[in-house]
């Protein structure tokens with residue numbers, strides 16, 4: 001890998017002269033409002049990462065030939081800051097995001113960001129914009145760290161310069177009407193990722209390739225796509241941008257991390273909680289045949305997706321080749337609800353954090 005900075009430079013802070021008006025969180029659309037500041041750091045070959053800084057939120061100015069625009073050399077992360085009942089601001093397992101960013105970076109030939117700069121930059125930004133961390137129930141500040149390749153060059157080579165940025169924005173409750181199960185459709189033609197590809201990396205290109213199936217599913221009244229593996233087209237991988245878990249005959253089954261599945265931090269946290277509660281968790285190959293058979297013989301008790309945005313999203317129906325399989329009577333299951341309550345309880349600092357997952361910002 002390319003060199004990164006050896007010493008941790010002090011983060012410079014430039015405050016915005018005028019602060020924005022904060023939007024109402026009632027029915028606020030996801031990802032359209034941004035806080036007053038952003039974190040930036042530059043990378044140049046020969047120099048490494050340099051000039052970590054928090055500055056007013058503003059547009060970038062880039063060459064139209066920047067590598068990111070042509071060859072999608074880009075990676076990102078998704079996380080949240082939560083306000084506890086005591087008014088503290090908490091992050092959830094931020095080091096996991098730093099590590100995953102660097103795992104994505106290695107796959108995409110992007111220089112790794114030192115973990116301490118990731119964490120310090122994140123904290124400096126969230127602390128400065130702490131007024132943007134909302135306090136209404138189930139609301140949070142969404143955080144989007146990302147790296148783009150900025151060299152002006154049309155040749156297909158890894159960029160010699162990069163920007164690492166973190167932007168944030170307030171998000172409302174993901175479930176304003178309560179945890180309603182979603183209907184999902186198994187996608188049979190498009191695939192999201194293949195082994196050896198970029199499925200395990202959080203890179204923009206994976207998302208560009210997944211949009212068509214998402215639009216098709218929506219047109220048919222489904223809210224998410226359930227992805228099958230790209231080789232056999234028999235094994236289940238993920239749901240939309242969430243990992244997926246099934247409760248079958250009292251046991252938990254989730255697709256193994258084979259390289260084409262994104263290693264979710266919510267997934268990992270659910271597995272830890274489930275094991276702590278005494279459940280057997282099988283991370284393995286799980287075929288669509290096994291799923292439909294379990295749905296038909298009544299052993300499929302619950303199904304849910306996991307991810308930072310939704311935390312835990314109950315699945316009430318799966319459609320495959322025009323056959324609809326209702327799960328748990330289309331209602332949220334007890335274990336899905338327990339996972340949701342426990343994880344959100346820990347994230348918002350409302351229940352004891354036995355695992356030491358939360359990190360206080362201020």
Ligand SMILES: *Cc1c(COP(=O)(O)O)cnc(C)c1O
Nearest residue numbers: 241242243262264265266307308
């Ligand atoms: C980010 C992401 C997830 C969920 O990861 P979390 O760390 O739990 O938020 C799952 N699948 C895909 C494709 C993702 O991009």
